[in-house]
Structure formats: structure tokens, C-alpha cells
Amino acid sequence: MKVFVDGQYGTTGLKIHERLSERNDVELLSIPEDHKKDPQIRIQLMNEADIVFLCLPDQAAREALTLITNPNTRIIDSSTAFRTNVDWTYGLPELSEQQRGAIASAARVSVPGCHATAFELAIHPLVHKGILPRDYPVSCHSLTGYSGGGKALIERYELGNTVESNDVLNHTKHYSLNLDHKHLPEMQKFTDLAFQPVFLPTVCNFYNGMVVTVPLVTRLLPNQPNLQNIHAALIDYYQSETFVKVIPLEGTKGMNQSNLDPTLCNGTNNAEIFVLGNDDQVLIACRLDNLGKGSSGAAIQCMNIMLGLEEGLGLSS
Incomplete structure (x- = not known):
């Protein structure tokens, strides 16, 4: 599975990138150093990925969402922007088995604060x-x-x-x-x-x-x-x-x-x-x-559920 972390140099994005870079079951897509200011490369990778992590401020997350046109790209957002939005699934699987099932089938997941x-x-x-x-x-x-x-x-x-x-x-x-x-x-x-x-x-x-x-x-x-x-x-x-x-x-x-x-x-x-x-x-x-269960760990836990992987893969307990 191809994964792109948008905002990988922020606090949450760095942690997600670090954790996923140690795994061999996902392919991390990255913007080449000499193209970091090329918006088209970013858009291309977003739409090439199976999973996109949005690790951005609220307004930037809303704007990034408009750039993803591939209907098969699933999104995990770490901002506050979509947490109470009825079109998004709240990413706390421990709330109930129903919540865990909703995350598994979701196209849009918002990670809790x-x-x-x-x-x-x-x-x-x-x-x-x-x-x-x-x-x-x-x-x-x-x-x-x-x-x-x-x-x-x-x-x-x-x-x-x-x-x-x-x-x-x-x-x-x-x-x-x-x-x-x-x-x-x-x-x-x-x-x-x-x-x-x-x-x-x-x-x-x-x-x-x-x-x-x-x-x-x-x-x-x-x-x-x-x-x-x-x-x-x-x-x-x-x-x-x-x-x-x-x-x-x-x-x-x-x-x-x-x-x-x-x-x-x-x-x-x-x-x-x-x-x-x-x-x-x-x-x-x-x-x-x-920075773990409160952000990056929760995001990866949701990704594992969405991809049908073992829920704790890459996470320590």
C-alpha cells in the first residue's frame, strides 16, 4: 500500500513518518528534495496514494482535501477540522466495536484530539x-x-x-x-x-x-x-x-x-x-x-484497521 504524509515535518507528521519508515508493508511516498516547492508533485503523490495522512492546521487540511480527486484515496486527518463532521468517521476504535467497524470501511477518518x-x-x-x-x-x-x-x-x-x-x-x-x-x-x-x-x-x-x-x-x-x-x-x-x-x-x-x-x-x-x-x-x-495514542499512534492504529492489518502493527503497548 502506498502512503503519503502531507505535512510530514510537523510534530504529528514527523512521528507518523518515523514509525512508518520502519515498516516494510507500506511504501512511503515522498517529495524529492529538489521538488519540495512544486505543488504539482504534492498533488500527484496525494492522488497516487492509497492512504493520505493530513498533518496540517485546520484551514490547510480543508484546502488539501480539495486537491484529492482520486476516489480510491482514503484520508486520515489529524486536525480539528472534521472531527464532528457527519461525513467523517471519528478515529477512536475503543469507543465501541461499531466504531471500529466504521473505521475499517471509512474513506475519511478524523483522528481525535x-x-x-x-x-x-x-x-x-x-x-x-x-x-x-x-x-x-x-x-x-x-x-x-x-x-x-x-x-x-x-x-x-x-x-x-x-x-x-x-x-x-x-x-x-x-x-x-x-x-x-x-x-x-x-x-x-x-x-x-x-x-x-x-x-x-x-x-x-x-x-x-x-x-x-x-x-x-x-x-x-x-x-x-x-x-x-x-x-x-x-x-x-x-x-x-x-x-x-x-x-x-x-x-x-x-x-x-x-x-x-x-x-x-x-x-x-x-x-x-x-x-x-x-x-x-x-x-x-x-x-x-x-504524541502517541493522542495523535500519531492513533492515526497509525486507524490506518492498520482501514487496511485490514493487525491493529497494533508498528505500535508498542
Whole structure:
């Protein structure tokens, strides 16, 4: 199968290209060095490929889509542009077997955002099983590495001047303070919540990795489930999944801050879910690599499904 990565020099595109370059079951199409500024070569390769990864900003992804006229070229997009578009399939196979089947037959797949992936993996099963009401006032907090902000933010952290270093590099920073983060529409849609969660992300002084946390007050839930009930529901939902791992309750007793290190899934396609707290107040935490399961790993997982290959091919767990 021929694969073309459009935007291969961005953060996600580089990771996809690196992973696929180690495989011998796909042919990576590349623009020759002396033709990098020739738009016709790019268009030719897009329409020659069986799979095109679009690793571009939203508007550039929309424009790139208009250049693909081959009806047999299947597209995997990593931007926010198409995630809630009904003509695109959402690329999170662990949502359900139906979702996995839809990805397998899809011509257009939109890869979820990193925050959204962790949030949906933590919350979707509880809404699906009726443990969490659709109208529950959900709040969510995320700690994430600065690579999630793309080239501009990476440069501020790694090449910033002294003033920026003092202001940015040495401290965590809350952002999207207007509570309007671009992942919110998909976070609501793919958990089937009646309202968007209150979501506050925080960028930290490490390159990649993230932990998303969602607090629940059990007295506000139907039948007042306890910690064990909530944990059992998540275990049941993900029991056959390779990349989503619900940590046993015994493994969470006496956890300290180092045990929930946001970087401990880095380099893998894993998402680890923790159920913490007590029977009155429960904290669900999901840890993943924002450059792995949160972007490039998820994109390759979708490609494997679309091509009928083993889902974890080229991905570490």
C-alpha cells in the first residue's frame, strides 16, 4: 500500500513518518528534495496514494482535501477540522466495536484530539452504561506536555528568550481560560453528554505525555455507585482492548504524585485509566502520550484497521 504524509515535518507528521519508515508493508511516498516547492508533485503523490495522512492546521487540511480527486484515496486527518463532521468517521476504535467497524470501511477518518481521547476513554463507558447521567455537570482538567502546542509553542519552550523562559518554561500555565478549547465539541459529542464539560487544560515543562482527570461526586449519581462499581464498569468495557488498560484498584492504593507521572506512557500507544478516591468522591484519571495514542499512534492504529492489518502493527503497548 502506498502512503503519503502531507505535512510530514510537523510534530504529528514527523512521528507518523518515523514509525512508518520502519515498516516494510507500506511504501512511503515522498517529495524529492529538489521538488519540495512544486505543488504539482504534492498533488500527484496525494492522488497516487492509497492512504493520505493530513498533518496540517485546520484551514490547510480543508484546502488539501480539495486537491484529492482520486476516489480510491482514503484520508486520515489529524486536525480539528472534521472531527464532528457527519461525513467523517471519528478515529477512536475503543469507543465501541461499531466504531471500529466504521473505521475499517471509512474513506475519511478524523483522528481525535489528545485531550478528547483521554476524556472520552474515561467517561464514555460510564455514560453508555447509565452510571453517569447525560446531564451531569462534568468538569475536567488536563496536564500536558508542551509538544501539544505545535511548533510555535515548542520553540517558545526550547528556543525562547530569557524573559519567556522565566515566564513560561519554569511554570505550569493554564490556558483556554475562556473555557472554549477547540476539543470541547468532540468531547461532548463522543461521550453523548447533554452539555459540554467545564474543561481547563494546563501546559507543563515537559515535552510529551499527559494526564486528564475527571472528578465525580457519587451522591449525585443514580444509585450512588461506589468506587468499586465505577472501576468494575470500566474494567468490563475495556476487557478486550489492547491499548486501553484499567489499572487494578490494588495498584492504586497509597499512590503518590510520582505514580501518576504524565510521562510514563510516553513512547507507547497505551492509555492507562486510574480510578482513585473513595466511595463519596471518585477521581478518574487517564494517562497517555499526546504524541502517541493522542495523535500519531492513533492515526497509525486507524490506518492498520482501514487496511485490514493487525491493529497494533508498528505500535508498542
